[in-house]
Amino acid sequence: MNQYAALVLAAASAMGVTALLGYVFIPWLHKLRFGQIILDIGPSWHKHKQGTPTMGGIMFICGITAAVAVTLLTDFLAGGTLLYGKAAQGIPLVASQQFLGKLFSGLLMALLFGLLGFLDDYTKVVKKRNKGLSISQKTLLQLLICGGYLASLYLSMGRNPYTLIPFVGQVRLGWFFWIFGFCVLYCTTNAVNFTDGVDGLCSSVTVTAGVALAVIAALRGLFGVGVVSAAMAGGCAGFLVWNRNPAKVIMGDTGALFLGGLLVALSFALDCPVILLLVGLVYVLEGLSDVLQIGYFKLTHGKRIFKMAPIHHHFEMSGWKEKKICVVFSLVNLLGCAAAAVVVWFGLKGV
Numbered sequence: 001m002n003q004y005a006a007l008v009l010a011a012a013s014a015m016g017v018t019a020l021l022g023y024v025f026i027p028w029l030h031k032l033r034f035g036q037i038i039l040d041i042g043p044s045w046h047k048h049k050q051g052t053p054t055m056g057g058i059m060f061i062c063g064i065t066a067a068v069a070v071t072l073l074t075d076f077l078a079g080g081t082l083l084y085g086k087a088a089q090g091i092p093l094v095a096s097q098q099f100l101g102k103l104f105s106g107l108l109m110a111l112l113f114g115l116l117g118f119l120d121d122y123t124k125v126v127k128k129r130n131k132g133l134s135i136s137q138k139t140l141l142q143l144l145i146c147g148g149y150l151a152s153l154y155l156s157m158g159r160n161p162y163t164l165i166p167f168v169g170q171v172r173l174g175w176f177f178w179i180f181g182f183c184v185l186y187c188t189t190n191a192v193n194f195t196d197g198v199d200g201l202c203s204s205v206t207v208t209a210g211v212a213l214a215v216i217a218a219l220r221g222l223f224g225v226g227v228v229s230a231a232m233a234g235g236c237a238g239f240l241v242w243n244r245n246p247a248k249v250i251m252g253d254t255g256a257l258f259l260g261g262l263l264v265a266l267s268f269a270l271d272c273p274v275i276l277l278l279v280g281l282v283y284v285l286e287g288l289s290d291v292l293q294i295g296y297f298k299l300t301h302g303k304r305i306f307k308m309a310p311i312h313h314h315f316e317m318s319g320w321k322e323k324k325i326c327v328v329f330s331l332v333n334l335l336g337c338a339a340a341a342v343v344v345w346f347g348l349k350g351v
Contacts, residue, residue, distance in 0.1 A: 001075040003223040006082055007214055010071040010227045011234035018063030018238030026249050029053035034125045055121045057255015060235035061114050067231040082224045101156030103224055106265025109149035113189055114258030116141050121252040150181040164272045166347025184273050189260030191287030194310040196256040198322040199245035204330045205282045206236045206259050212279045212337030213266050216344050225269045232262055245322045281336030282329050286310040
C-alpha cells in the first residue's frame with residue numbers, strides 16, 4: 001500500500017467510525033444516565049452541562065483502534081512494510097523488532113490509561129459525585145502503568161535506553177531514563193486531562209497534535225507511527241462532530257487519559273519524546289498554568305496569578321466564548337506543531 005494513502009485511510013476511517021458511533025453510543029449513555037458531574041469549583045455557568053453524557057472517549061478509542069488495525073492489516077496483506085518501521089530502507093531486522101515493541105507496548109499503555117480513566121468516570125457517575133477515584137488511588141495506578149510501559153521500553157532498547165534530541169543527536173540516558181520517562185508520562189497524561197475543560201478544546205488541540213506527529217513520522221520514514229498519529233487526528237475530528245460547543249457528549253477521563261498516553265507512546269516510538277514540548281504546546285501551557293497558580297497561591301497565602309486555572313478558565317472568566325478558546329488555542333498549538341516539524345527536519349536530518 002502506498003504509505004501516504006495509508007495515512008489518509010487511517011485518518012478517514014477513524015473519523016468515520018468515531019462519528020458514526022455517536023448515533024448509537026450517545027443515546028445509550030443517556031439511557032444509562034451516565035451524565036457528567038460538574039465540579040463545584042469550576043465556572044458557575046458550566047452548571048448547565050450537568051448531565052451531559054460522559055465517557056465519550058470510548059467512541060474515539062474504538063475508532064482509532066479499528067482504523068489502526070484495518071490499515072496495518074491491509075498493508076500487511078498487500079505486502080507492505082508499515083509494521084516494520086524503516087525496514088524497507090535497509091534497517092536491520094532487530095531495529096524493526098525494537099520499533100514494533102515500542103509501538104505496540106505504547107498502544108497497550110494508552111488503552112490501560114483509558115481503562116483507568118473509565119474507572120474514574122464510572123465511579124463519578126455511579127456514586128453521583130464530582131470526585132471519582134481518590135488522588136492516591138489514581139496516582140498509584142498511573143505510576144504502575146508508567147512503570148510497566150517504561151520496563152517494556154527498557155527491554156526493547158536492549159537495556160541501553162536512549163533518546164534523540166534535535167541538533168544534539170542520540171543521547172544515552174542510563175538510569176536517568178526512569179526519572180525522565182515517569183516525568184514525561186505522568187505530566188503529559190495529566191496536562192491533556194487539564195485541557196479537557198471546555199467543549200471541543202482537547203479534541204481540537206489533539207487534532208493538530210496528531211497531524212503534526214503524522215508529518216514528523218513521515219519525515220523520519222516511520223510510517224507505522226504515522227498511521228497511528230493520523231488515526232488519532234481522525235478519531236478526534238470525528239469526536240468533534242459531537243463534542244463541539246454545545247457538546248452532546250464529553251470525553252471524560254476515559255478519553256483524556258487515553259489521548260495523553262497515546263501522545264507519549266507516539267513520541268517514544270519516534271525516539272524523540274522532547275518534541276512533545278512543541279507538538280503539545282497548549283498542554284504544556286495548561287499544565288504549567290495550574291502548577292504556577294497552586295504554587296503562587298500557597299506562597300502568597302491566597303493570591304492568584306490567573307482568575308482561574310487551568311488557563312482556559314482564565315480566558316473564560318475574561319469573557320471569551322468556548323468556541324473562541326478552541327479556535328485560538330488550536331491555532332497556538334498549530335504554531336508549536338509547525339515549529340516541531342521544522343526542528344525535526346533540520347535537527348534530526350539523517351539520524
